[in-house]
Amino acid sequence: MTSLNALRVRYRLWRNRLIGSATFRSKIARFPGTRWIAQKKSNDLFKLINGFVFSQVLSSCVSLGVLERLKDTVASSEALAKDCGLQPGRMQLLLEQAERLKLVKNVEGNSWVLDDAGAVVAADPGLHAMIRHHALFYRDLADPSALLKASYQDTELKKYWAYAHAQDPADIGTDITQPYSELMRSSQEMLADCILAAHDFSQYPAVLDVGGGEGAFLAAIGKACPDTRLHLFDLPSVTDLAKMHLARENLADRTEVHGGDFARDPIPDNAECVSLVRILCDHDDGRVKQILANLHRSLKPGTKVMIAEAMAGNSAGAELAAVYFSLYFLAMGSGRCRSDAAIKDLLLGAGFKNPRTKPTPNPLLATLVLAER
Template sequence: MNPPEQALSAPTVPAADRPRATADLVPVAPATDRAPAPSWFERVRDRWYKLVATDEFQRWSARFPLTAPITRYRSRKVFDLVSGFVYTQTLYACVEIDLFDYLSDGARTIEEIAHHGEMPIASAERLLNAATSLRLLIKRRHGRYGLGPLGAPLVGNVGVTALIRHHKMAYHDLADPVSLLRQGSDFRTELSRYWSYADAPRPQAIDDSRVAAYSEIMAATLPPVAHDVLDAYDLSKHDCLLDVGGGEGAFLSLVGARHARLQLQLFDLPAVASRARTRLEQIGLGDRVQCFGGNFHADSLPTGADVCSLVRVLLDHDDLSVLRLLQRVRAALPKGGVLLIAEALAGAKGAETVGDAYFSFYLMAMGKGRARRASELHQMLQTAGFRRSRELPTRFPIQTGLFLGYPISNLGNG
């Protein structure tokens, strides 16, 4: 869980190791009177797309045998963009009536599904046809419907279904995206109220009633990312792990199950850390874990761990907040320690829409943070005083980018 930025004091750093100013994070090109002239390739491409945009070309390309398949494919992709909200609402309706779990024991008739969903048969048929077109379901013999290739993975998937239900707020907030873009963080949204730490003046004072809902959804949606991290990086070489912004301890619970010798530490807001302590004690990790409450933007981090993790933490915060948090992590790590950063990335190959579209707009509605590119995280780690960093491949880069950071030296608690 990730509190908002507060006024901080950065750790004392020797001049030779001192990070550059925050302004250096994003190099600014020198001012010029006019933009550089477009290249030959850019001019050719612009002329090509100007031609493609004409009605004559589109009609011709739809008839010509070599271009017709491409034209039809791109037409479908454009229509998918237009219809995307309807697709998400179809999925949302299926999840709301627990349709995938209901069909997990076998295909059902329209009448049975209508009774299960408490809706007229005509409405059930409408929903089933839509879900079938999206490959969530498959129409079987004798008018029955069963799980499809995209619906089957959702059976019993608590994390994904919780996220789908949660997105009802995001759909509401993004109903007028232009107003949101123009007003930025001054625009009050349901998501900013839901993530209560996003605009709280004193996040460490937030009580249990305000952290319960978002703590639970974070815990429910974290396991896939945690398994990606644990499969990509071997924690058995370490003695103690500090999970900063560790929520209710979902990540530490999975770490503890895999590595019986590893000591565990968790740092989060006091109300969240208290929930984590209860949860971790209930699953038998009480003798191996220490839970610390505080504000990681205002308080020093606990020491004693030789590996520190930031799992889905940085993307919720602006660059200055992230830089200062990285400095605090570096100060808490001993010489030879390692920082693990796990989060979705902008510009990830094959998953560009995740960071540049989904997280970009979701975090705008939330009012904090942004998804970053791999090159930006490497630069930020260097600026924060980490001597080197590297990226590790994961099984599902669409959800998990994984970085290792190695501090210059142990600089105290800072």
Template sequence: MITPTPLMGLVTGFWSFKTFAAAVELGLFTRIAGGRVLTVQGACTEFGLPERPADLLLSACASLGLLERSGEGYRNTEVAEEFLVAGKPYYFGGQVRYCDERTYLPWHRIGEALRTDKPLTWDPQAKDSMFDGDDPEMLALFWEAMYSTSIFTARALTGAYDLSGQRRLLDVGGGAGAFSIELCRQNPDLRATIFDLPHVCAQAETKIASAELTGRVDTITGDFLGDPTLPGGYDTVLLSMILHDWDEPTNELILAKCLDALSPGGTIIISELLLDDDRSGPPAAALMGMNMLVETEGGKNYSGAEYREWLRRAGFADIRTVTFEGPGANGAVLGRKP
């Protein structure tokens, strides 16, 4: 019998996110790190909450798999201890905070974006793109969010595609450097260059130093849209979660620059949340496309077939797709420069 129960799950989806975001905002998981058990009364004292809200929050976080019962209280689950404790190497709280503070309220006006085809998180008449801004704190939060997502996506990519033969990688729009850092960790003979805007490269250099990869990962400042060319002489060019930000003509221009940056025989890697070729899913890719409506002027998520056709038109050969499961991508489209 068909029932509306699945629809109720869609209706209440934001309840889970806002519960999660509220717990991160309180610093709940950080405060009870290391196996500490927190009771309802302890939460009242520690966070200044009345008993009913404290009880409801702890119970809800347990239901979401973020806390687990331990005697009369709750403690972090393995995933919360690993990714939601501030200061840990793979802290995911930046992603939670960014979505909560930057995109959640604009998403309430999604109908406006559908009618106008204009972004909701920034004004195209005042800025060139979503990456230009006068709010250093929000920009830092954005790149921290991208780093926490990208580091495990890079790890998933290395499981699906063998980079052991590559020596020099150009990470176009590489952000804070998560992909370059992780790919170099997994491939000792690989050296990587992050090509991004000056203020982004400054953040990447901090991450590179923390990862003790100075000398193997470096940065070159530039604008992959505005600059006529990219740095050249690389055997691998990576576009990780870049092309979904732009429309088709812009992406074809980027791919032409990538072809020029590669040495003959070099490989391009386009790592993205790929739509199925019939554009019917999966949900993660399709809904990321909706988020591009909220955050970009022309961005959308594309299918593997679309990327393969663009690569063919750009002049690449031996084009293929590999699939994997990562928090920021589910596959990569590869092509070789003849």
């Protein structure tokens, strides 16, 4: 340990002893000039303690359809209670807590409208789907100590994301891939917008989305870049779903869909840019190295590769994403939330050149790492 770091540690230990003193905290809370600091620290700590309760208020509003019923309208608590099958007093209780979390707003008497956060959730089917999906995650977190001790042999998320553990992913059937493919498609609208705001795909004659699922991100590229040819590569059980979705988006005539395992099967080399959106984060380092090595073998020199996913970093959004995804992937039994530096090291190790980080408007959703074959 350097002398500077040793000094920092000594300062931190001294500070911790000071803050840990009830007498000191009492003085800070009583003194007018420092009272706001004490209140903020106290509120921040209570948010950590109470976070699960907050999430369940949101979950209840979604599962009962409260936010959906308030979309573009005003409704009374009595009407909402009747529609949602709750006693009026219980609906009033839920609405009051939702108002405190900025989901709804009381406008007059018992009349309610959506607040900012509620309006976003109500307008985004992908957020609805993810909030409902979190019921699985919460069950896995019921005993976090056991999860951290690796006592769980089989978690809800591990069963849900079966492809991450399959000996041969190409053998997975549509009955398994369809639920998570639909979830990924419905939750990608904001992510796609975030990526497209950060990188111009119209510069490429053709784009290949590896692990593209039902084609939600590829469809977003197709709409934004009308002259770009589209290619998608995913498991054979997913490609039929992708063809149907892209046909519904009127993109079938510009799209080629290819089936296979992206860690071992040849990947088409007929695109100038290859994207991997929320792919590497789902897998441990060993399989990521296989995926990138297979990409490097398959692609022609000069092909651009774009990695897009939530990455650990110093911004507020990146820190929130890292806390969330680190536990999510632990429950899933595969993957991790990497920093952009870690992803660049993996790309260099696979033989790719000039890896560089490109920020997006919302690092909570994604950061980009670009490289060249």
